[in-house]
Every structure is written in structure tokens, then in C-alpha cells.
Amino acid sequence: MYGDHRDSLPDDPWVVEEARAGYRPIEELDVYADASRLADDIFLLSADWPFFARDVVGKQLARAADSVAANMVEGDGRLSVTDGLRFLDYARASARETEHFLRRAQARNLLDEEQAESLIARTQSVSRRITKIIQYRRTQL
Template identity: 45%
Template sequence: MGGGRFQELRVYQLSEKLADDIWKIVHEWESLPQNTLGKQIIRSADSIGANIAEGVGRGSYQENRRFIRIARGSLYETQHWLRRAYNRNLLTDEQVKILKVIINDLAPQLNAYLNSIGKPPNNNDQ
């Protein structure tokens, strides 16, 4: 795979972890939940990292910020689907606990990344 600095971003790595963990969980579900809720949750979780990557690739601060906002929306959508899955007894308490740790780290990371885009780096030599 080609090199891109987005892969080194902690926020991107967390989005990959969340998406991969969700994939592994959904993979174990029966066909009805997989084909309905499962596909939706996988798409929304995968969309978080995809939008981070696309934003970096757009080459402008404004476009990058726009795609980070979309990624944040995908994170919220993922949380919605996780709630639906839990209420339908598709997630165990342990799975929820693991995913919650990632989400509780990822959400503020997305906001911090959004706030950092387009601002000049701190220069302590002034």
C-alpha cells in the first residue's frame, strides 16, 4: 500500500481498530442480523477511517475539515447502530465495554484533530 501520513494518525488508527472489532463481532451473527443491522454498522464504522483518509488526500484545510466532520457523523451513526445491536441482544456486555473504550477515545481525538487542522504549529522560538 502507498504511504500516506493519514495512516500514522492516532485518530485514524483508532478508527481502524473500531471498524475491525465491529467486523469481527458482526461476522459471528446469524444471517438476518448480519444482513440488516450488521451491514449498516460495518459501513458506518468503515466510513470513519475512509473519511479521515479522504480528507487528508483532498489537499486543502477546508476539505480536510469537511471530511473530518463527516467522519464524526459516521462515528455517531455507528454509536446509533451499536445501541440498536445491544437492545436486540446482539452484543454482550463485554463487547460493549471494549467498543466503548475505543469510542470514548476516538470521539475526542476526532474533535482535537478537527481543531488542529489549518492552524499553524506552535513555535516556541518566538
């Protein structure tokens, strides 16, 4: 856990950005924009899959990816830090679910290795940044 003082923040740009700026809507943070772009890219890719693949893997993958940014926004709209943290945790879990379905899509030859690894890396980046926000906000309890 990080200390309560702004000058003792870790050298992490996402945590520092939030702490130094004071409250800003989550939609203004890069992590939200990246999660949204990732979801849009996944939606467009999976929309071209055959019906059965779209129905079985594509829908789950698109829903999981959409849930990342949606849960971030829902948590940001909560009136208590504790409620907000719960939804950030849901967002992080949705990122993990997204990663799972990306691996399933690769295993079923719906994504080639390069596509899958790129999307997984982007998903993991979003997840790590959500974790940093959670860690910082826990210091505010």
C-alpha cells in the same frame, strides 16, 4: 479555539503530536490506527451474527465503522484545509453512527453489555481525538 502559536497548544497529545511534527499522513496517527482496528473488530463480531441481524444491523454497523477511517484518509487527501475538515467532520459523524448501531446491537441482544460498552468507549475515544484534530486544523485557516 486554540491559538496560532505552537507553544500555546493545549495539553492534548494528539493535537500536540500533529502540530509539532508538521504534516504527516493521517495513516501515521494513532487515531487512524485505532479507528481501523475498531472497524476490523466490529466486522469480525458482526460476521458471526444470524443472517437477518447481519443484514439489518451488521451491515450498517460495519459500514459506519469503516467510514470513520475512510473519511479521515479521504479528507487528508484533499488539497484544501476546508475540504479536509469537511471529511474529518464526516468521520466524526460516522463514529456517532457507529455508536448508534452498537447500542442497537446491544438492545437486540447481539452484543452483551460488556462488549457494547467497550466498543462504544473505543468509538468515543476516536471521535474525541478527531474533534481535537478538527479544532487544531481550524486554527490553520
